[in-house]
Amino acid sequence: MAVKGLGQIDQVYDGSKLRIGIIHARWNRVIIDALVKGAIERMKSLGVKEENIVLETVPGSYELPWGTKRLVDRQKKLGQPLDAVIPIGVLIKGSTMHFEYISDSTTSALMNLQEKVDMPVIFGLLTCLTEEQAFARAGIDEAKSMHNHGEDWGAAAVEMSCKFGANAF
Numbered sequence: 001m002a003v004k005g006l007g008q009i010d011q012v013y014d015g016s017k018l019r020i021g022i023i024h025a026r027w028n029r030v031i032i033d034a035l036v037k038g039a040i041e042r043m044k045s046l047g048v049k050e051e052n053i054v055l056e057t058v059p060g061s062y063e064l065p066w067g068t069k070r071l072v073d074r075q076k077k078l079g080q081p082l083d084a085v086i087p088i089g090v091l092i093k094g095s096t097m098h099f100e101y102i103s104d105s106t107t108s109a110l111m112n113l114q115e116k117v118d119m120p121v122i123f124g125l126l127t128c129l130t131e132e133q134a135f136a137r138a139g140i141d142e143a144k145s146m147h148n149h150g151e152d153w154g155a156a157a158v159e160m161s162c163k164f165g166a167n168a169f
Helices: 029-045 061-077 098-117 131-137 149-164
Strands: 020-025 053-058 084-092 124-128
Touching (some): 020 029, 020 061, 029 053, 029 084, 029 149, 061 084, 061 098, 084 149, 098 124, 124 149
Parallel strands (some): 020 084, 084 124
């Protein structure tokens, strides 16, 4: 079993002035809902105001990179720019190569997107071999639960925004 999460954050961060977007896939909804809830609760515990958390959905994980870019662009155009964005998706291996193609292409696109949008794009894509692994990483299966990875993603969004965001320099 993997080590739990990112551990303690390295200092106290004040997220009260941050606007953070979460865009999530609708596939594997039970797992996604738990991850989104974990991210929101963790960000709120670090001072991010609930009204400054922008939620949006896309059909599946493959649509996350495009949807993320459009969400960032839309918020900027509305005069309400984001400080970070967390794309959240869950991919579970099946019996075909589909999993590998979607995992690889989505991961690469999200990584490259950071430079295009000039802000932290937190990697919130679970790539699991089984549904049981996904439930454990979402904190749903209490008997085998690692913890809710959404909490880590929320903390990472606040830390990266405070340390390296537009207002950090």
